[in-house]
Amino acid sequence: MTTEAVEKDREGGRRYAVPALEKGLDVVELLARTPESLSMSAVATALDRTVSELFRVMQCLESRAYIERDPESDRYRLSMMLFNLAHTRPPTKALVSAATPIMDRIATSTMQSCHLCVMDELKIMVVAQVNSPSPMHYSVRLGAQFPTWETSSGVVLLAYQPEAAQRSLLDRIMAVQSDVPREELEARCAAIRASGCEVRTSAIVSGVTNITYPIFDHQGRIVAVLTTPFLPQVHLDVPIEEASALMAAGVREISSALGHRPD
Incomplete structure (x- = not known):
């Protein structure tokens, strides 16, 4: 484990960085607090990331049914998975x-x-x-x-x-x-x-x-x-x-x- 993989959390303790998981959680939290559905580019802009950074993460979230994509508008919203x-x-x-x-x-x-x-x-x-x-x-x-x-x-x-x-x-x-x-x-x-x-x-x-x-x-x-x-x-x-x-x-x-x- 490299020193770059270890960060300080808000309370000053040690935690291990998991970039892909953190990106996924960022997406879920963004969609949870946003009333309307968002395009992938809008998600990327809101999270200050590139579309290429989020593409595979959002595909994974969609395949696991944590988020839903409207096939007509190509916009995403949070599913009821977490609630269930x-x-x-x-x-x-x-x-x-x-x-x-x-x-x-x-x-x-x-x-x-x-x-x-x-x-x-x-x-x-x-x-x-x-x-x-x-x-x-x-x-x-x-x-x-x-x-x-x-x-x-x-x-x-x-x-x-x-x-x-x-x-x-x-x-x-x-x-x-x-x-x-x-x-x-x-x-x-x-x-x-x-x-x-x-x-x-x-x-x-x-x-x-x-x-x-x-x-x-x-x-x-x-x-x-x-x-x-x-x-x-x-x-x-x-x-x-x-x-x-x-x-x-x-x-x-x-x-x-x-x-x-x-x-």
């Missing part, structure tokens, strides 16, 4: 498996959609989603991601983090946004811990009230949240208070299936 792989992990698979039938029941009982979210760095990700049986409803797309501080799901996940982890997350959130004051997030977290949930008017969608409850594992750690974006309708027979009670019962059942035993 994440769902084969035992913790996520067990969570979704336990939650899905209960989410189906909640949606039917409340006539509202609901979705299951987990934390992913400073974002939340929707890992399961059930539509309302009502012909008119609001729902969130499976796989959608949102900044933690912009959603009830994210703030409830933040509220139940261990104290040191919560402080660290708040430090990182404040470093990347200035719209929501730290004091406001801290106050919301305290209120959530006191009440056990958050019922709050959506900051993103007018007319929707988010009902969000935490889900815990066998160690008492928060692993996910369940949210119903409650959309009132003229002929809706289930009031928001009843929907919230049905949600509370449902998350207790999901947590129990994951081994949680409340004190």
Whole structure:
């Protein structure tokens, strides 16, 4: 191994350089954060590399189904491969498996959609989603991601983090946004811990009230949240208070299936 093959990572430790793998990861990360599909030349420009450097890497990613190419436009986008792989992990698979039938029941009982979210760095990700049986409803797309501080799901996940982890997350959130004051997030977290949930008017969608409850594992750690974006309708027979009670019962059942035993 030559000295050129060893680099310093961000924390000052040693790591071995794998140029082809790093190019592939650069491509995947670029496509993950880019809403529209990109041509190979656009990918090369964005990564400050040449097309010839990336040609074989992108062919490999395409052959392994990590990226998809539109045969008409010759543009690339990220496939669902990484999302599907994440769902084969035992913790996520067990969570979704336990939650899905209960989410189906909640949606039917409340006539509202609901979705299951987990934390992913400073974002939340929707890992399961059930539509309302009502012909008119609001729902969130499976796989959608949102900044933690912009959603009830994210703030409830933040509220139940261990104290040191919560402080660290708040430090990182404040470093990347200035719209929501730290004091406001801290106050919301305290209120959530006191009440056990958050019922709050959506900051993103007018007319929707988010009902969000935490889900815990066998160690008492928060692993996910369940949210119903409650959309009132003229002929809706289930009031928001009843929907919230049905949600509370449902998350207790999901947590129990994951081994949680409340004190």
